[in-house]
Amino acid sequence: MRLTRLLSLTVMVAALALGLAACGGDDGGEEEDQISEAIETSVLTTDPADCTRLQTQRFVEQVNFSTGEEAIADCEEDVADTSNDPDEVEVSEIEVDGDAATADVTFTGGVFDGSTLTVALVKEDGQWKLDEITDIPTLDLESFQESFTSQLESEGEIPPQVSECIADEINSASGEQVKSSILGGTEQDLVALFEACIS
8 A cells, every 4th residue: 555655664764764973882882883883874875785784674674564575675675765864863872782782863854853762783793783673762743743744745645634634643642652653563553543544
């Protein structure tokens, strides 16, 4: 369904835009630098191979709201789309525990303007990979709604009344409901927020 695809792409682009103008931890350690580089390259790349080189299957499925080979194909198809990247992000609170790590990413611009995501990473064969968005400590719901519906409208295939309905549904939902739909990683989780608009 075209609407579902647009919804998932909007979230995917925002979720992948984790490293533009990123900075590592205060100590400038080697692991922190590698983590920041992995995050930054994930957003700047136009190489479809990075869908598997820098991201785990779990991450690709979560941000594409699809599974298996379909999720990889979706990522490879859309990797060059940088139209909704943030103006700036700040990577902080990097914590490393062996071959696992987490980092907080705060966005300026884009769908997640004013919001902070917590991202888990894993190190596989010496390469840090994005593994999962585990939390959204801060969600600027108004900014998310405005950017999200603006992105849908810019595609030109969503009637204005549907965009207005989606905006109303986001505004009436709680922050926790919206966070849960994003973190869930399935089409059902996402579309549940707007089901009344597309049924």
